[in-house]
Amino acid sequence: MIIPKHIAIIMDGNGRWAKAKGKARTAGHQAGAETLREIVKTAAELGVKVLTVYAFSTENWKRPKMEVDFIMNLFGVYLTRELPEFHTNNVKVRFIGKRDGLSAGVLQKMDKVLQETSKNTGIILNLAINYGGKEEIVQAAQKIASDVVAGKIVVKDIDEKLYENYLYTEGLPMPDLLIRTGGDFRISNFLLWQIAYAEIWTTETYWPDFTSDLLKQAIADFNNRERRFGGLGD
Ligand code: IPE
Ligand code: IPE
Ligand code: MG
Numbered sequence: 001m002i003i004p005k006h007i008a009i010i011m012d013g014n015g016r017w018a019k020a021k022g023k024a025r026t027a028g029h030q031a032g033a034e035t036l037r038e039i040v041k042t043a044a045e046l047g048v049k050v051l052t053v054y055a056f057s058t059e060n061w062k063r064p065k066m067e068v069d070f071i072m073n074l075f076g077v078y079l080t081r082e083l084p085e086f087h088t089n090n091v092k093v094r095f096i097g098k099r100d101g102l103s104a105g106v107l108q109k110m111d112k113v114l115q116e117t118s119k120n121t122g123i124i125l126n127l128a129i130n131y132g133g134k135e136e137i138v139q140a141a142q143k144i145a146s147d148v149v150a151g152k153i154v155v156k157d158i159d160e161k162l163y164e165n166y167l168y169t170e171g172l173p174m175p176d177l178l179i180r181t182g183g184d185f186r187i188s189n190f191l192l193w194q195i196a197y198a199e200i201w202t203t204e205t206y207w208p209d210f211t212s213d214l215l216k217q218a219i220a221d222f223n224n225r226e227r228r229f230g231g232l233g234d
Helices: 015-018 025-046 063-086 105-114 133-149 160-164 212-223
Strands: 006-011 048-056 090-097 123-131 178-180 201-202
Touching: 006 105, 006 123, 015 025, 025 048, 025 063, 025 160, 025 212, 048 063, 090 105, 123 133, 133 160, 178 212, 201 212
Parallel strands: 006 048, 006 178, 048 123, 090 123, 178 201
Antiparallel strands: none
16 A cells, blocks of 8 residues: 555534534534544554645635634644644644734744754644645745845746745645545645645545544545556556
């Protein structure tokens, strides 16, 4: 069985999970954080190299302030609480997304976890917080333009490989497998550049009910896909 090097997950369905149980949407986010703990552990055990998870999009600010505040607070709680677990599982944490807009408190906790797990050598957990695929591509264009103006590069240097060095995912392999929970079939502005050739796998299961067995099922199904990358396969 081939284990995908990089798995990306759109962790969707927290609110509907809660609603179905007669609970507040926030209870769904809380339960979702528990699921993430289990999935990180399983992905690490399976030998996945990079796990990128969509935790908060640049569009999620449109939600009621109370829900946004709850999610932001949950990030802080999660990052603090998981730190020992990250060390146990040798997890190196990274973040993708726009720092602008996040509170000083959340940024401080993110920086602490980033720094404290920087020497871990196992799975990279790439947390997408205040992440938008379009925003990522725009900020890359801005930085490239600045570097041209500063004389660090010339226009002719700009190719796909160079561009990728300006994305938040710099240095990481492209996702092989993209999982979306919660039953919708859309990308919702996630990793627009990086998923060019990712295999997509979806489940009706809401994120808080997602399990290690479902992750293994997704990987098993991935093994039955024929990736052709525009060629004819062989
Ligand atoms: C995903 O679950 C978590 C975030 C977007 C922060 P949702 O909160 O989108 O849950 P549904 O899709 O409304 O059920
Ligand atoms: C995608 O879910 C974002 C995250 C999982 C963080 P959304 O719930 O925001 O996506 P849409 O609005 O249904 O497309
Ligand atoms: Mg949703």
